[in-house]
Amino acid sequence: MMNNAFALAGIVIKELYRRKDFYVLFILTALLTLLLGSINFFNEQNIARYVKEFCLLLIWIASLVIAVTTTARQIPAEREQRTIFPLLAKPVSRGDLIFGKFLGCWIASGIVLVVFYVFFAVITGAREHHIHVAAYFQAFWMHWMMLGVVVGMVLLGSIVFAAPSSNSTISFVVILGILLVGRHLNKVADSLAEPTSSILYTVYYVIPHLEFYDLRDLIVHNAGSAPWWAVGVATIYAMVYAALFQFVAWMTFRRKALN
């Protein structure tokens, strides 16, 4: 099973560097960051935090775009081009296919993140004359774990929804919603009457809290790194959600007609 999954993952990774999405987004991120970093504010040479904030924002946007769009087109493309039939005719089960696609998209996202974070470290190192290695590694790791959940979620969406475009749009709305208000849903629930309050509280407990993985504030304001035990727990939390999404995707895909 693992061999099949790794073989499928390899194809997804090759697809990433054949397509232009990553190159375009990376060049755009680099150009915008360098452009912003070159602005002179009151002849102060050592202002760094706004560049870090902007660069990290672009990295988050770019990585989400790459992860969501790459994952959303995997299974629909196989079905559309009818390559899914010869693929499943080989000793590859539907479970292998789901896991292989997940692994490929997740590792591809990881490769993308490595490039982005190395660029970020170089830029901030040049401005601050110091690289916070532990904090940057944590930021990268947590970001990658978060993308694991996202890839799992979008993979499930690619089986449930009819087209990659609708899947991508809905996924982006859900992901942004969780990132922006996920942390505060309990406060909103407290101010509401029953049964809305209970419903919202249930949503709060059920959703994957992607905002845990956003360490941008710690990085931007040089607030040190998060406790390592918390990073460990968050990693397990992400893996559980990623596995859950894959399991539901597999259950749905098992009963689905391919044509």
Place this chain on the structure above:
Amino acid sequence: MDDVPTKSSELKMASPRLILLLLLASAFSLSTVLAQWHQNWAGNRSDNGSALAVVMGDSRRIFANHFFTKADVYFHSGYYPSIFDAPKQQERSHMEEDLTQTHDDEDEDDHHAHDESCDHGEEHGEAEFLDKPRNIIDAFGRNFYITSHSHLAEGEQREMLPWLKIAAELDPQKVQTYTVASYWLRSRLNKPKEAEQFLREGLRVNPDSYEILFELGRIQRENYTNPDNARNLWELALLKWRKQESAGLKPNEFNYQQIIGFLGALEEQQGNVVKAIEYFEALKEVSPAKADIELRIEKLKVASEPQ
């Protein structure tokens, strides 16, 4: 039926070159009319000078507040309430409060000592917006964002400047942006020249701003040690303030206290006792610290009496 041409080539059609020429001529004629109309049009943004103003129009003011607040977020090193945490919006940002408090402190050293020793949360009336964690997710999530209150260290205040500059670009009429940036530039970052330049940019857009004139006076007095220029600027600020008051615009009374207070102190230092007493008498009318000012006036009167 005999008149209908049998082949398409027999159709009489104007030459494409002629059509193109006609279109070009029409476009040119229209542009001469439209260009003149656009120049006189009230909605024309091309004269605004700033690229942001041209692209965003008046909508840019909506974002200016966001960036001004962003500077305050940086001042608090990222520890800042969200709209879900702060039901009551504060009228003034904390970096502004810092500015006005220092205005009251004549002794900078006192202020530094005060900075280091006191609890800023209580000093600024900032409630610690993070209550006890409500549940396990809330408690766990606090490991990944800033949960302790601190201010930017000495010299690091420069990190706020980009946001203040952007806020001023977006809303040049927001006077606080200039005065707050100027305060940090002149008092903590030792950049009075840049502060003055920024204030003068603000004054060009807000020629009636007594706040900007007052700040310019402080640069002259405290950074350039030029009391004459400071006096001129503060007197102009006072004039502008009184003009706005008589026009019924309700200018800020605290700024009035600052202007006459600083003018009084300047005249006292320069030995113009009569003028100083005059300003302090005016200050006594509006200040909550009437007893202290009365004492100061008495001292001045005693000192000025012939032995």
